[in-house]
Each structure stands twice: as structure tokens, then as C-alpha cells.
Amino acid sequence: MKKIGILFGQERSFPMAFIERINSKNLPGIVAEPVKIDKVIQGESSGYAVIIDRISQDVPFYRAYLKNAALCGTAVINNPFWWSADEKFFNNCLSTKIDVTVPRTVILPSRELPHDTVELSFSNLTYPLNWEAIFSYVGFPAYMKPFAGGGWKNVYRLNSVDDFFEKHAETGQLVMLLQEEIVFEEYYRCYCIGGKHVRIMPYEPRNPHHLRYLANFKPSEKRLQQLTDIVLRINQYLGYDFNTVELAIRDGVPYAIDFCNPAPDADLKSVGPENFEWVVETAASYAIERAQQQTDNKDNLTWGEYIKRSTTGKALY
Numbered sequence: 001m002k003k004i005g006i007l008f009g010q011e012r013s014f015p016m017a018f019i020e021r022i023n024s025k026n027l028p029g030i031v032a033e034p035v036k037i038d039k040v041i042q043g044e045s046s047g048y049a050v051i052i053d054r055i056s057q058d059v060p061f062y063r064a065y066l067k068n069a070a071l072c073g074t075a076v077i078n079n080p081f082w083w084s085a086d087e088k089f090f091n092n093c094l095s096t097k098i099d100v101t102v103p104r105t106v107i108l109p110s111r112e113l114p115h116d117t118v119e120l121s122f123s124n125l126t127y128p129l130n131w132e133a134i135f136s137y138v139g140f141p142a143y144m145k146p147f148a149g150g151g152w153k154n155v156y157r158l159n160s161v162d163d164f165f166e167k168h169a170e171t172g173q174l175v176m177l178l179q180e181e182i183v184f185e186e187y188y189r190c191y192c193i194g195g196k197h198v199r200i201m202p203y204e205p206r207n208p209h210h211l212r213y214l215a216n217f218k219p220s221e222k223r224l225q226q227l228t229d230i231v232l233r234i235n236q237y238l239g240y241d242f243n244t245v246e247l248a249i250r251d252g253v254p255y256a257i258d259f260c261n262p263a264p265d266a267d268l269k270s271v272g273p274e275n276f277e278w279v280v281e282t283a284a285s286y287a288i289e290r291a292q293q294q295t296d297n298k299d300n301l302t303w304g305e306y307i308k309r310s311t312t313g314k315a316l317y
Contacts, residue, residue: 002049002291005035009055014266021284045072049294075290075300077241078262087148088260097317103180110173141181184248186217192235194286198228239304
């Protein structure tokens, strides 16, 4: 019996629908359920062929559990080792090398010293930073947000240098990105599942949360193909099995704004019935595919082109 598990927190609509969809297919030897953990012993199998991870970014215990499960042959979606290493600034850096347009972006050291450090811990950091060069490169208005955060937490829109210093003083030990504002004509949130299935969704981030998928524009076929190509390129290099990419269109050019979302919003109330149906069916079918391919005592994780090319000596881009 191949068991497909889903690891989740407070959300209910997607996990329950995912489980029900797989079980409704009545496939011989395939069953889905919420992941059940009563012990975690080093080097012992989790009992699952596939696990969909929706919560380990918030629970370190779960991340350690998933790494052990992957070591024992579970196909974990998404790869917990890469997810632990990845962050938004690296994604932007990589995009500059794979012909994906991104806003001008810099990374900033935390305003306050991290725990267990002193000023001498930063002997290699020139301070003050070259603020003039930084502000000239990014420009204003700009956005400041955590380099490894999500969910629109601690995001600031800044209008001036004074505004920057005032808001940066509030960020404590967070490492922040400072990013050019892209004033867009159209905006899209795009699911990518399995590195091959793409759902382009018009999205309006300026609307209240429950209305963001109700946008008043529709992409042409040419635009759909352009966005699909970008989404596939990003996810194939990063190696995410389940991710969303946000793309803003300015002067006809798509800018990748946010594409480090390995546990993306899939709630029925926010994404709407049609998008929800697509993500449930596509995720269920992909999980079944991975379960049927899964072999014990083998690495069943997805590794992106960046890692694969790095380890084989191929040109990275």
C-alpha cells in the first residue's frame, strides 16, 4: 500500500479536499490521509510514499521529521533540504542569470544585532553602508520586506530616505530586502505543480484579501504563453514541486515579484471555486504520480536545475 500524507496546520479546505479527491479515485494500492506522527526515530521510515508539506516553514520539528522521511525514501513535496536553504534574495539573484526580469533589489543587514553577537561579530561590514549608492540603485518609492518572510508580514512601502530610516528602525533583527516599486498595469499569481502544470490567475494585490483573485483584466494567449514560460523556468531551476510565482506587468514587461512560496495559499474562500478545483485535482494527480514512481531506499526528492548543474559541472545558466 502506497500512503500519501499531507502535513498541515490551521488550514482545512485544501487538505481535506486533497485527501478526499485522491481516495475518491479508488486506485488500487493508493490511499491518502493526514500525516500521523507519534514518534520520530533516526533512520526509520515515516511509512508514507509521498508527503505534501504545508506547514514545516513554521514548525522546525516538522522540518526535521521530513528530512528523516526523505532520507528513508519518502517523496516530500517540497524538498525540505532546498526549502531550508532557499530565500527570496537568492531567488532574485538567480533570476538575473536565467533571463527573468526582476525589480532592482538589495539586501540589508538587520537593524539590531542578532542574539549572541556583538559589534565585533560584524568586522567585515562597512558601516555606515553606502546608502547613497543603495538608494540611487533602488529608487523611491520602494518596498522593504523580509528576505525570508511571507504572507505580507512586515512589508513597508517607502516614499523617501527619511521614510526608509524611520521604518527600518522598526524591523529589529529581521534581515530585509529593499526593492524597486513596480507600478503595474496587470498582476498575476501563478500556480506551478510538478514543474510542468501551470495555472495563470489574474490577481489584484491592492484589493482586500478575499477579493484579490477578482481582477478586471484578462491575458491574451500570447501573454499566457509568455507567463507560462517564465513560471516553468523559475520552478525548474529552483526545483519546487508546488509553488506560486507572482508576476507584475509594467510597460508590457513581466517582472517576477515573489516566487518563493512553497506553501502557497490554496484556501477555497480566497482563491475561489475554479482555482480551488484546479489546484486540488492537479495536486492530487501529481501526488499519485509521485507515489507510483516512489521506490524505498532511493532519493525521491526533486532537485532543481541550479543544484543539478552545480553538482555535475554543467554551465549553470
